[in-house]
Amino acid sequence: MKHLKIDNLHVSIGDREILRGLSLDLPTGQVHAIMGPNGSGKSTLAKVIAGHPDYTVTSGDILFDGESILAMEPDARARKGIFLAFQYPSEIPGVTIANFLRAALQARLPDGEELEATEYYAKLYEKMDLLEMPRTFTSRAVNEGFSGGEKKRCEILQMAMLRPTFALLDETDSGLDIDALKIVSHGVNSLRGPETGMLVITHYQRLLNYIVPDYVHVMVNGRIVESGTKELALKLEAEGYDWATEPEAEAVGA
Amino acid sequence: MSDTQTQLDIDREKGNFRYDVDYEFDAGTGLNEKTIDYICDVKGEPDWIRKFRKDALKKFLEKPMPTHWASHDLENIIFDKIRYYLSQGGQKPKKTWDEVPEDVKRTFERLGIPEQERKFLAGVEAQFDSEAAYSNIKEAVGKQGVIFMGSTDALKEHPEIFRKWFGKVIPTGDNKFSALNSAAFSGGSFIYVPPGVKVSHPLQAYFRINAENFGQFERTLIIADEGAEVTYMEGCTAPKFDTATLHSAVVELVALKGAKIQYITVQNWSNNVFNLVTKRGLAMEDAEVKWIDCNIGSRLTMKYPGVVMKGRRARGEVISIALAGDGQHQDTGAKMVHAADETTSNIVSKSISVGTGRATYRGLVNIPRHLKGCKNNTECDALLINTSSRTDTYPAITVRGTGNACQHEASVSQVSSEQIFYMQQRGLTEAQAMSLSVNGFVNDLVRQFPMEYSVELKRLIDLEMEGSVG
Numbered sequence: 213m214k215h216l217k218i219d220n221l222h223v224s225i226g227d228r229e230i231l232r233g234l235s236l237d238l239p240t241g242q243v244h245a246i247m248g249p250n251g252s253g254k255s256t257l258a259k260v261i262a263g264h265p266d267y268t269v270t271s272g273d274i275l276f277d278g279e280s281i282l283a284m285e286p287d288a289r290a291r292k293g294i295f296l297a298f299q300y301p302s303e304i305p306g307v308t309i310a311n312f313l314r315a316a317l318q319a320r321l322p323d324g325e326e327l328e329a330t331e332y333y334a335k336l337y338e339k340m341d342l343l344e345m346p347r348t349f350t351s352r353a354v355n356e357g358f359s360g361g362e363k364k365r366c367e368i369l370q371m372a373m374l375r376p377t378f379a380l381l382d383e384t385d386s387g388l389d390i391d392a393l394k395i396v397s398h399g400v401n402s403l404r405g406p407e408t409g410m411l412v413i414t415h416y417q418r419l420l421n422y423i424v425p426d427y428v429h430v431m432v433n434g435r436i437v438e439s440g441t442k443e444l445a446l447k448l449e450a451e452g453y454d455w456a457t458e459p460e461a462e463a464v465g466a
Numbered sequence: 467m468s469d470t471q472t473q474l475d476i477d478r479e480k481g482n483f484r485y486d487v488d489y490e491f492d493a494g495t496g497l498n499e500k501t502i503d504y505i506c507d508v509k510g511e512p513d514w515i516r517k518f519r520k521d522a523l524k525k526f527l528e529k530p531m532p533t534h535w536a537s538h539d540l541e542n543i544i545f546d547k548i549r550y551y552l553s554q555g556g557q558k559p560k561k562t563w564d565e566v567p568e569d570v571k572r573t574f575e576r577l578g579i580p581e582q583e584r585k586f587l588a589g590v591e592a593q594f595d596s597e598a599a600y601s602n603i604k605e606a607v608g609k610q611g612v613i614f615m616g617s618t619d620a621l622k623e624h625p626e627i628f629r630k631w632f633g634k635v636i637p638t639g640d641n642k643f644s645a646l647n648s649a650a651f652s653g654g655s656f657i658y659v660p661p662g663v664k665v666s667h668p669l670q671a672y673f674r675i676n677a678e679n680f681g682q683f684e685r686t687l688i689i690a691d692e693g694a695e696v697t698y699m700e701g702c703t704a705p706k707f708d709t710a711t712l713h714s715a716v717v718e719l720v721a722l723k724g725a726k727i728q729y730i731t732v733q734n735w736s737n738n739v740f741n742l743v744t745k746r747g748l749a750m751e752d753a754e755v756k757w758i759d760c761n762i763g764s765r766l767t768m769k770y771p772g773v774v775m776k777g778r779r780a781r782g783e784v785i786s787i788a789l790a791g792d793g794q795h796q797d798t799g800a801k802m803v804h805a806a807d808e809t810t811s812n813i814v815s816k817s818i819s820v821g822t823g824r825a826t827y828r829g830l831v832n833i834p835r836h837l838k839g840c841k842n843n844t845e846c847d848a849l850l851i852n853t854s855s856r857t858d859t860y861p862a863i864t865v866r867g868t869g870n871a872c873q874h875e876a877s878v879s880q881v882s883s884e885q886i887f888y889m890q891q892r893g894l895t896e897a898q899a900m901s902l903s904v905n906g907f908v909n910d911l912v913r914q915f916p917m918e919y920s921v922e923l924k925r926l927i928d929l930e931m932e933g934s935v936g
């Protein structure tokens with residue numbers, strides 16, 4: 213079992229603190245959900261784990277199986293096994309999905325080793341079938357002109373191909389219609405297992421009916437204010453976040 | 467010839483190496499009438515060429531540097547310090563690689579030329595400084611009546627075809643550098659394809675500069691007779707020197723009725739080379755001239771391949787890719803001169819500027835009022851990699867008359883830091899991410915290159931991007 217451990221993490225952008233002492237322990241084999249109001253810092257957490265250069269970690273640590281990854285470049289973290297399904301995936305004009313994923317997998321091979329093309333395509337098609345994506349997608353440029361839902365599906369396709377140890381899914385359900393939600397959840401569930409830990413960020417308890425989490429955390433103002441089992445999500449759905457908001461805390465953005 | 471000891475300098479770039487060679491013929495530095503006499507004597511040229519060269523020298527000296535519109539970097543060319551003619555093993559190119567002097571041969575072997583020739587070419591000419599060291603055409607192609615030889619040999623052996631077109635598409639006084647080339651030219655290819663002959667594999671020339679303080683002035687003339695088709699490719703490299711090197715070619719293409727000429731360039735000069743080249747094609751009725759032009763290297767490139775569409779329904783096309791790395795300026799573009807009804811032209815230009823690199827697009831499209839049914843399409847897209855990168859576009863489109871159409875699109879884009887982060891998040895290094903996006907940007911154009919060249923192009927872009935980050 214491996215652990216992704218967030219230890220009392222403080223993160224700022226400019227002189228504004230966004231994460232304010234956040235701790236979390238995600239072991240492989242588990243799915244944790246994070247819920248919280250807009251602007252509470254959920255995406256920031258995901259991007260900081262992935263190594264986004266805009267954010268500064270002012271104190272605390274991120275440990276991948278006991279080893280700090282703070283000094284690692286984003287690409288090294290990715291190759292180590294961290295995957296982020298973006299809330300807003302970027303478009304990469306002219307680069308086809310097939311070429312992109314091929315380059316990403318090639319980057320994981322030792323020097324001098326070449327990715328085997330037939331195996332690669334077999335695997336790609338298998339995962340596309342799983343996500344009910346038409347074959348024509350392989351020759352389309354990454355996310356270019358994709359609908360919101362297609363983008364999210366493409367993120368999960370990449371995850372399925374790259375097989376991360378820790379996957380961070382940032383609002384993968386937003387923009388999906390109900391059928392797509394089922395297909396994507398099925399795709400995600402097929403990747404669940406003792407080798408994989410997942411952090412699922414969402415606003416809707418509905419997703420958690422499909423991807424059933426082991427734990428649910430509530431994040432407010434850059435901290436986790438409450439953790440519990442999946443029933444916590446139902447409470448949030450019913451009551452909102454008011455009960456969890458610390459009255460003394462300054463509003464983020466003030 | 468003194469000792470045959472050679473010295474080897476290797477850098478990461480493919481072309482940046484150099485074996486020392488002894489030059490048997492050296493016109494010294496500077497260009498004057500004496501230099502021209504030396505070149506003519508050494509090459510054993512007829513008097514009309516001697517006169518042609520001397521007239522050109524006058525024009526070259528008269529014409530000012532075009533710095534009123536072009537880069538002031540041109541002022542850094544010290545013409546008196548340049549050597550205008552250097553040759554190592556005589557003036558007659560060899561027909562087999564075995565006959566090519568060892569020190570020259572291994573340069574081309576290292577650049578992979580004999581191998582490419584075996585794999586996919588109909589003929590090869592390999593120029594080393596001023597003269598072709600090797601020139602050969604596959605027997606089967608020769609038997610079809612195709613002539614492929616150096617321009618010096620051609621003007622002696624086929625004066626009737628050579629003189630008819632030489633200097634006719636690009637007159638000596640077209641610009642300062644066409645005049646310079648006309649005065650000092652040496653090397654380059656002459657191709658004649660007889661009526662109806664379609665050369666199925668490309669003919670290739672490789673231009674290698676090996677010497678320091680040197681100017682290479684090859685002269686190429688390609689004539690495709692009625693209904694003929696030919697593809698010509700040129701590649702080039704030079705080792706990196708501290709001093710400026712000059713490359714100033716003139717390339718003239720003539721596509722007679724119904725003929726097709728495709729001319730492909732992959733320019734990979736080292737960053738000390740001034741690459742100032744004049745290229746133009748003449749397309750007669752139903753003929754097509756297509757320039758595929760890729761500029762990766764050099765310090766300053768100024769090159770605007772053109773097509774004069776002289777016959778009805780003639781077509782002209784320029785597809786160009788320019789990559790301006792740190793400290794480089796790629797000043798490129800296209801000229802389309804419509805001179806008959808129903809002529810069509812297409813320009814697609816993509817440039818990438820990296821670091822302090824600068825890419826300039828200059829386009830000239832001219833459709834006069836009296837013509838009917840002419841069309842031009844121009845697309846030019848620029849990609850900026852860093853905040854210090856620069857791009858400028860100067861389209862000059864003159865379309866007169868009501869029966870003519872013109873479409874022009876331009877865009878400037880940037881690889882955003884979010885895109886790079888996205889790709890890095892998938893495991894690609896910053897450099898890999900950059901080259902992937904750059905390759906993506908030019909992807910649709912690269913597909914038009916022959917396979918062997920598109921692989922090479924991708925590799926060159928990778929190398930360039932590797933050097934540009936972190």
Ligand SMILES: Nc1ncnc2c1ncn2[C@@H]1O[C@H](COP(=O)(O)OP(=O)(O)OP(=O)(O)O)[C@@H](O)[C@H]1O
Nearest residue numbers: 225230249250251252253254255256257266464465
């Ligand atoms: N690059 C940035 N520059 C400036 N402010 C930022 C930046 N990134 C995040 N922030 C701010 O940090 C706060 C947290 O943003 P974040 O995107 O992490 O919220 P979130 O919890 O994911 O919200 P949502 O539910 O709307 O997706 C917000 O107030 C946001 O404006």
Ligand SMILES: [Mg+2]
Nearest residue numbers: 254255256299
């Ligand atoms: Mg968010």
